[in-house]
Amino acid sequence: MANKASLTGTVFLSKLITQYAHIHEKTVGKTAEEYVCQIGVRTGEWIESFYGDKDSVWTVEEYAEVIIDLKNSIGGHFYISSVHPDHVVVKAKACPFGEVVQDAPHLCRMTSSVFGGIASRKFGYGKVSLRKRIALGDSGCEVAIYFQPDEREAGDIYENLPRTPENGDPFKWEEETLLRLNEELKKSDELVMKLLDELEELREQIKIETEKNSSPSSRTL
Amino acid sequence: MANKASLTGTVFLSKLITQYAHIHEKTVGKTAEEYVCQIGVRTGEWIESFYGDKDSVWTVEEYAEVIIDLKNSIGGHFYISSVHPDHVVVKAKACPFGEVVQDAPHLCRMTSSVFGGIASRKFGYGKVSLRKRIALGDSGCEVAIYFQPDEREAGDIYENLPRTPENGDPFKWEEETLLRLNEELKKSDELVMKLLDELEELREQIKIETEKNSSPSSRTL
Numbered sequence: 187m188a189n190k191a192s193l194t195g196t197v198f199l200s201k202l203i204t205q206y207a208h209i210h211e212k213t214v215g216k217t218a219e220e221y222v223c224q225i226g227v228r229t230g231e232w233i234e235s236f237y238g239d240k241d242s243v244w245t246v247e248e249y250a251e252v253i254i255d256l257k258n259s260i261g262g263h264f265y266i267s268s269v270h271p272d273h274v275v276v277k278a279k280a281c282p283f284g285e286v287v288q289d290a291p292h293l294c295r296m297t298s299s300v301f302g303g304i305a306s307r308k309f310g311y312g313k314v315s316l317r318k319r320i321a322l323g324d325s326g327c328e329v330a331i332y333f334q335p336d337e338r339e340a341g342d343i344y345e346n347l348p349r350t351p352e353n354g355d356p357f358k359w360e361e362e363t364l365l366r367l368n369e370e371l372k373k374s375d376e377l378v379m380k381l382l383d384e385l386e387e388l389r390e391q392i393k394i395e396t397e398k399n400s401s402p403s404s405r406t407l
Numbered sequence: 408m409a410n411k412a413s414l415t416g417t418v419f420l421s422k423l424i425t426q427y428a429h430i431h432e433k434t435v436g437k438t439a440e441e442y443v444c445q446i447g448v449r450t451g452e453w454i455e456s457f458y459g460d461k462d463s464v465w466t467v468e469e470y471a472e473v474i475i476d477l478k479n480s481i482g483g484h485f486y487i488s489s490v491h492p493d494h495v496v497v498k499a500k501a502c503p504f505g506e507v508v509q510d511a512p513h514l515c516r517m518t519s520s521v522f523g524g525i526a527s528r529k530f531g532y533g534k535v536s537l538r539k540r541i542a543l544g545d546s547g548c549e550v551a552i553y554f555q556p557d558e559r560e561a562g563d564i565y566e567n568l569p570r571t572p573e574n575g576d577p578f579k580w581e582e583e584t585l586l587r588l589n590e591e592l593k594k595s596d597e598l599v600m601k602l603l604d605e606l607e608e609l610r611e612q613i614k615i616e617t618e619k620n621s622s623p624s625s626r627t628l
Contacts (some may be wrong), residue, residue: 199417229423
């Protein structure tokens with residue numbers, strides 16, 4: 187029998203989100219990460235509103251402080267590793283999703299898109315490199331965020347993100363995003379349309395050939 | 408600027424799961440509820456382990472106490488309304504997902520499948536009627552769970568649920584469930600296979616007709 191005291195809202199919600207993400211990834215593959223990314227971008231915009239007005243200008247130091255503070259507010263254990271004019275590096279000893287994040291490592295895209303989304307909105311560009319990940323068995327996380335294109339390392343790039351209008355809700359999902367998320371199904375649809383076109387064409391050919399065969403001039407019997 | 412103190416792990420995780428469920432439902436429709444149901448059935452089995460051994464026999468009263476206790480452990484505000492030999496009714500003033508559950512009312516299927524799953528495993532059958540739902544704007548929730556088929560009201564039925572083997576992990580998803588969840592994509596696949604077969608058939612017909620047309624005996628020129 188498990189220890190009942192260990193059943194809390196956070197444990198339940200973490201289990202739920204990691205299992206949801208897990209089976210979603212198992213059933214639709216890579217597209218599942220795109221869902222996480224889209225939610226992360228909006229969550230970042232929503233969380234930004236906890237740290238000042240939309241148009242307030244941030245220094246790189248302020249950016250670094252906000253991204254670790256937000257992670258710590260939601261149950262992570264993050265700290266600044268280094269701050270440079272063009273990039274910052276942060277580290278973590280604990281993940282907001284807890285240890286169960288190992289069941290759905292693509293949830294790291296949430297961190298990437300929250301950090302990258304804020305960088306993009308505040309500095310015009312964000313590239314996020316997830317150097318170390320608790321989700322993949324590392325003892326801690328290490329994340330670098332660049333504020334301009336940089337050849338030193340690869341990462342997820344965030345720029346030209348749509349911004350929610352003043353007093354709008356970042357979670358009012360525009361049709362376009364929903365369509366994009368439905369990419370997989372759409373791809374199937376496109377394939378189906380192509381096959382249907384091809385069928386139509388073949389039917390036409392058959393009609394022509396059959397007519398040729400049945401036209402009086404071609405009858406030899 | 409929002410009040411920063413209001414950003415907590417629970418607020419974040421609730422926002423995340425409701426938004427995930429929301430856009431999932433927006434993009435794949437009804438199948439999204441099936442994901443929630445499957446996770447709920449397993450979550451119920453996992454939570455059961457917090458309340459005693461798998462094979463322990465429960466009275467109806469014990470069942471009612473467990474289902475409200477588990478909901479309250481994870482942040483809900485549930486209480487027993489009435490206990491009958493064949494069914495129980497519980498009510499709630501608050502949802503474990505918080506007010507944001509209104510963005511994804513199909514998350515109620517989680518409650519239904521947790522309650523129904525436990526009933527099925529303990530009593531062999533569970534039918535859950537969600538009479539009132541905060542998610543739909545009601546001021547509280549009211550849920551009835553029947554332990555045998557009953558004509559009085561409709562509900563989600565849970566029976567013959569697969570049980571996780573002793574010391575097994577309810578979240579080890581068997582292939583079968585993942586395939587079932589992938590229902591939508593599978594349907595597309597089946598359609599594609601059918602179209603491909605049809606194309607093959609038409610190509611064959613064209614070949615036959617073309618051969619007829621080009622065979623010496625049919626040439627009239």
